[in-house]
Amino acid sequence: MTVDQMSTVADRPRATASAGRTRSAGRAGATMTARRHRAFYMFVAPWIVGFLLLTIVPMAYALWLSFTTFDGISPNWHYVGLGNYRELMNDSVTWDSLGRAGLFAVVSVPLSIVAGLGLAVLVNRPIRARGLFRTLLYLPAVVPPVGAGIAFKNLFDQNAGATNGVLTFFGFDAIGWLADPYARYVLIMTVLWGAGNIMIISLAGLQDVPRELHEAARIDGASAWRTFRSITVPLLSPVLLFQTVTGVIASVQTIMPMLLAPLATTGGLTTVPQSNYTYMIHVFSQYFALGRYGYASALLWVLFVLILIATGLIFRFTSGVVFYNVDPEAKK
Amino acid sequence: MTATSLTPKSPVRVRIRANRLILYTVLVAVTGLFLGPFGWLVLTGLKTPAELASAPVHWVPAHIQWHNFADAFDLIDFLGYARNSLIIAFVYAGLVTLSSAWVGYGFARLSAPGKKTLFGILIGSMMLPQMITLLPTYLIFAKLGMVDTYWPWVLWGLSSAPYLVFLFRQFFAGLPRELEEAAIVDGCGYGTIFWRIFLPQSWPVLSASFVIAFTWTWGDYIAPQLLLSTDRSTLAVAVMTTYVSSAGTPITNLQAAASVMYVVPILLIFLVAQRGFVAGMSTSGLK
Numbered sequence: 001m002t003v004d005q006m007s008t009v010a011d012r013p014r015a016t017a018s019a020g021r022t023r024s025a026g027r028a029g030a031t032m033t034a035r036r037h038r039a040f041y042m043f044v045a046p047w048i049v050g051f052l053l054l055t056i057v058p059m060a061y062a063l064w065l066s067f068t069t070f071d072g073i074s075p076n077w078h079y080v081g082l083g084n085y086r087e088l089m090n091d092s093v094t095w096d097s098l099g100r101a102g103l104f105a106v107v108s109v110p111l112s113i114v115a116g117l118g119l120a121v122l123v124n125r126p127i128r129a130r131g132l133f134r135t136l137l138y139l140p141a142v143v144p145p146v147g148a149g150i151a152f153k154n155l156f157d158q159n160a161g162a163t164n165g166v167l168t169f170f171g172f173d174a175i176g177w178l179a180d181p182y183a184r185y186v187l188i189m190t191v192l193w194g195a196g197n198i199m200i201i202s203l204a205g206l207q208d209v210p211r212e213l214h215e216a217a218r219i220d221g222a223s224a225w226r227t228f229r230s231i232t233v234p235l236l237s238p239v240l241l242f243q244t245v246t247g248v249i250a251s252v253q254t255i256m257p258m259l260l261a262p263l264a265t266t267g268g269l270t271t272v273p274q275s276n277y278t279y280m281i282h283v284f285s286q287y288f289a290l291g292r293y294g295y296a297s298a299l300l301w302v303l304f305v306l307i308l309i310a311t312g313l314i315f316r317f318t319s320g321v322v323f324y325n326v327d328p329e330a331k332k
Numbered sequence: 333m334t335a336t337s338l339t340p341k342s343p344v345r346v347r348i349r350a351n352r353l354i355l356y357t358v359l360v361a362v363t364g365l366f367l368g369p370f371g372w373l374v375l376t377g378l379k380t381p382a383e384l385a386s387a388p389v390h391w392v393p394a395h396i397q398w399h400n401f402a403d404a405f406d407l408i409d410f411l412g413y414a415r416n417s418l419i420i421a422f423v424y425a426g427l428v429t430l431s432s433a434w435v436g437y438g439f440a441r442l443s444a445p446g447k448k449t450l451f452g453i454l455i456g457s458m459m460l461p462q463m464i465t466l467l468p469t470y471l472i473f474a475k476l477g478m479v480d481t482y483w484p485w486v487l488w489g490l491s492s493a494p495y496l497v498f499l500f501r502q503f504f505a506g507l508p509r510e511l512e513e514a515a516i517v518d519g520c521g522y523g524t525i526f527w528r529i530f531l532p533q534s535w536p537v538l539s540a541s542f543v544i545a546f547t548w549t550w551g552d553y554i555a556p557q558l559l560l561s562t563d564r565s566t567l568a569v570a571v572m573t574t575y576v577s578s579a580g581t582p583i584t585n586l587q588a589a590a591s592v593m594y595v596v597p598i599l600l601i602f603l604v605a606q607r608g609f610v611a612g613m614s615t616s617g618l619k
Contacts, residue, residue, distance in 0.1 A: 039522040050492060135606065146571055160376065161372075
């Protein structure tokens with residue numbers, strides 16, 4: 001913008017604001033509004049088109065497939081109506097894997113939130129090398145799943161793993177960590193390893209907590225724990241709610257069991273220990289190992305509906321918590 | 333931390349000192365635990381297969397096998413896979429950053445009937461499990477002949493990502509109204525306003541968005557595993573699946589070395605871009 005353009009604007013700064021009373025100005029305002037509306041749709045179009053083509057269409061396609069016996073190869077697949085869903089209802093493997101996924105979410109999400117929040121409180125104190133601690137604790141959260149999987153596989157290896165090294169050093173027997181029943185604990189530890197992510201987000205929340213509230217509580221003689229429980233946690237609740245919802249969704253979809261399995265290729269799905277055979281692993285084994293696209297699609301749709309219900313329930317039970325602000329004008 | 337303090341030790345001072353000692357001990361211990369798995373990965377990558385096979389753990393390699401890193405690099409077409417990863421990461425991150433800025437601008441500065449609903453859907457779609465769309469997407473792309481090409485990443489990039497749209501929207505919504513007023517009065521189109529005024533203002537978010545999208549793609553395992561065949565696949569898939577001997581047993585030390593080489597670039601990018609990256613991450617879910 002050039003200087004004389006700026007001065008032109010300064011000469012008639014209220015031109016648009018005061019318009020709207022006279023008829024001609026009203027019409028001008030209307031075309032301005034129409035232009036703004038058109039522009040809005042032009043700007044959000046990439047997302048709308050992408051959402052329709054890359055999300056809605058695939059989901060509709062999966063819904064259709066879930067009523068068929070399509071396997072990708074055989075030409076004579078057919079429509080079976082609710083057949084796949086009926087099978088799913090009677091399949092104990094499906095229910096067991098769903099139970100494991102649910103248990104994994106119920107255990108790992110609260111644990112990682114508590115861990116992340118705990119770390120955030122620690123690195124929020126005025127300590128030396130605070131930035132360094134924050135960075136180092138956050139670092140594992142940046143490690144891609146494949147890196148994390150391989151790192152944990154080596155850490156918990158029966159012979160060469162450091163954990164068994166420590167156990168045997170203290171005279172205990174080595175444990176087959178990557179097999180049943182211990183594999184589930186390793187899976188949970190991979191989640192906790194990434195708690196730095198929750199730490200960073202909680203830290204931002206902690207820094208928004210008004211200092212006066214803490215001071216007032218201290219004057220009233222509240223203990224540190226009491227202050228944390230009654231002031232910090234409630235003020236952080238939107239952050240915690242967000243973490244819970246995204247954490248649950250991520251945990252039921254995790255492919256980490258596959259990456260932790262002894263020979264982790266897609267062909268190695270059968271080597272995933274029972275205790276880590278979660279719902280998503282079940283979907284993948286139906287899909288890759290057995291090529292049952294129809295049945296796998298039914299499994300995915302059931303999962304989608306269950307996630308909707310779960311998030312609905314989470315929001316229901318935590319209602320009254322402001323989640324985000326839709327209206328940008330309301331910020332002012 | 334030493335006891336040879338010159339100041340007189342009042343009980344309060346001693347207690348504070350003890351608390352600090354506990355605090356630092358806990359922090360150092362936790363940090364050690366968090367760095368441990370990665371440290372062990374590096375050590376594993378420096379050992380011989382014999383050391384990894386024998387029962388009492390070899391804490392440190394007797395002779396550090398630096399050549400494992402070179403071997404891991406040579407055993408597979410490491411550079412080729414890295415190049416593939418770089419291509420899709422750059423293509424996706426570049427496109428998705430621009431498209432998300434574009435869409436974010438629309439949500440932040442313009443309005444039209446249905447905006448609230450659309451924004452609600454956008455935010456809601458962030459919670460949509462990606463796996464649910466990925467498997468059918470694979471089948472559709474297979475029909476369109478786009479399997480084993482990088483087109484899916486182009487399309488995903490062009491269609492913007494809700495999370496990044498949200499970041500850009502938050503940023504653009506916070507800029508002053510005066511910024512575009514003059515341009516509007518002069519009859520500039522909104523496209524021009526976006527390109528000439530808003531985009532140049534948003535360097536912090538642009539770089540954060542690029543880094544975030546880049547690390548997503550670099551770290552993604554499932555989409556390339558599904559959509560790309562061996563030659564065109566990415567480093568994530570190669571590191572996970574190709575370090576296997578002809579007998580079908582995993583070559584653990586080379587795989588460990590390879591995964592160090594796979595992870596380190598991401599850690600470096602993070603350390604360099606740390607400030608914007610963390611700021612970007614921490615705006616999510618707040619406000």
